[in-house]
Amino acid sequence: NAGVTQTPKFQVLKTGQSMTLQCAQDMNHEYMSWYRQDPGMGLRLIHYSVGAGITDQGEVPNGYNVSRSTTEDFPLRLLSAAPSQTSVYFCASSYSRPGSGTKNIQYFGAGTRLSVL
């Protein structure tokens, strides 16, 4: 049981390049989310999905796109990388969504460390 798998682990981009951060989970979780973690800022929600075909914006969505064509995969796309997007990105999944009144323990991937030059 792999849990939440993120690839790549490290990435360096030049300003203006695009790329996709991959996230896959094998726990059949409905809810998936992307966070970025910056020093002194904690975790900030970028986008989330409550099921296949359903996505919504979080706190800091600008410059990022997501899609959820399957339950397992939730890729995050950087359209035109900027130095402000240098960060550590975490994908997480849970059996149920926050606000549902049920236990919604988040399972996190190991993260992708992205530098934009």
Next chain:
Amino acid sequence: SQQGEEDPQALSIQEGENATMNCSYKTSINNLQWYRQNSGRGLVHLILIRSNEREKHSGRLRVTLDTSKKSSSLLITASRAADTASYFCATDEMGANSKLTFGKGITLSVRP
């Protein structure tokens, strides 16, 4: 906007001592969770406490919740060097539209 705010920001203790970390939040919640993050790793869930619970235990962890004061505390008893990590509280807000909100974290250092 930050819902959970942890206190202190950093804590350094000797192995064997107890570590107490606090979290305050602003709105009504369904539950509050604590996570741990070792350096260079993802977050790992530690414990969840529902809004109608006041205290929960899990091994050396004890969590309390005071909904009237909108605060929670995480106590790690008999700390070990391996407890060195960052600790985050996360709140599941009522009517929050599917968002779990994390605080900025507390850095705990346990000296051998």
